[in-house]
Amino acid sequence: MRRHKAFWCLFCQTHLVGIYRDQVLPRLVDRACSSASVGRWRKKAVTGLAGVVVEPGFGSGANLPYYPAEVTKVYAVDPAVLGQKLAVDRLTNSSIEVDFIGLDGQAIPLPDDSCDAGLLTFSLCTIPDAAMALSELRRVIKPGGFLHFAEHGLAEDPSTQRWQFRIDPVQKRLFDGCHVSRNHPELLRQAGFEMDWHESGYGKGPGPWSYIHVGRALNPGSTGSSLNDS
Numbered sequence: 001m002r003r004h005k006a007f008w009c010l011f012c013q014t015h016l017v018g019i020y021r022d023q024v025l026p027r028l029v030d031r032a033c034s035s036a037s038v039g040r041w042r043k044k045a046v047t048g049l050a051g052v053v054v055e056p057g058f059g060s061g062a063n064l065p066y067y068p069a070e071v072t073k074v075y076a077v078d079p080a081v082l083g084q085k086l087a088v089d090r091l092t093n094s095s096i097e098v099d100f101i102g103l104d105g106q107a108i109p110l111p112d113d114s115c116d117a118g119l120l121t122f123s124l125c126t127i128p129d130a131a132m133a134l135s136e137l138r139r140v141i142k143p144g145g146f147l148h149f150a151e152h153g154l155a156e157d158p159s160t161q162r163w164q165f166r167i168d169p170v171q172k173r174l175f176d177g178c179h180v181s182r183n184h185p186e187l188l189r190q191a192g193f194e195m196d197w198h199e200s201g202y203g204k205g206p207g208p209w210s211y212i213h214v215g216r217a218l219n220p221g222s223t224g225s226s227l228n229d230s
């Protein structure tokens with residue numbers, strides 16, 4: 001009897017976690033990330049984008065209204081299927097063609113050198129293996145193309161950093177893997193991107209969550225790896 005009860009408790013918990021992750025969190029993120037103060041960082045991040053762009057962590061399409069007219073197509077990659085539904089108005093109001101091509105930025109289903117550029121906004125913090133996602137971006141972005149980014153991450157001052165490392169374990173559990181202490185510019189460099197420009201500073205909100213890195217980094221060339229090599 002007790003074992004039966006324990007099974008149902010576990011079942012209910014798993015079910016509730018699933019509802020929170022798949023139904024509640026994408027809506028919360030859509031609201032939180034659609035503010036004008038976040039829009040300021042988006043505007044900076046998308047500046048100069050043109051042609052075919054791959055966007056891992058497309059979410060609810062919050063970048064669509066900011067994309068320059070020179071962008072012709074966006075390849076969207078995101079596991080949150082609800083995001084596509086929440087994006088409907090933005091998709092309808094945009095002249096850009098958006099193709100939903102996959103669910104995982106760690107394995108982008110595109111051939112090598114198939115995109116002119118990439119965009120990451122507030123997503124590299126959440127993708128489980130950031131290095132893998134960046135290696136995939138290096139593979140699909142043409143040599144000489146840029147990865148544009150705006151991410152919240154590791155602050156410069158040690159006291160905020162200490163809080164970020166303390167908060168991270170709880171933050172990851174509450175926000176489906178989102179880290180507050182990732183050093184995005186450093187991760188990009190480690191992946192072989194070359195920083196073209198980068199600025200960082202506090203946005204609106206409590207310090208550990210609001211330190212933003214924005215910029216763009218050059219893909220100097222192919223990594224030599226390919227999903228199609230097998």
Ligand SMILES: C[S@@+](CC[C@H](N)C(=O)[O-])C[C@H]1O[C@@H](n2cnc3c(N)ncnc32)[C@H](O)[C@@H]1O
Nearest residue numbers: 033057058059062078080104105121122123127
């Ligand atoms: C905080 S939201 C940001 C959404 C959007 N980029 C924005 O700026 O509003 C993080 C997004 O990363 C997505 N994500 C999580 N794991 C991912 C993965 N492995 N590949 C691609 N996207 C992922 C989530 O589903 C979510 O839509």
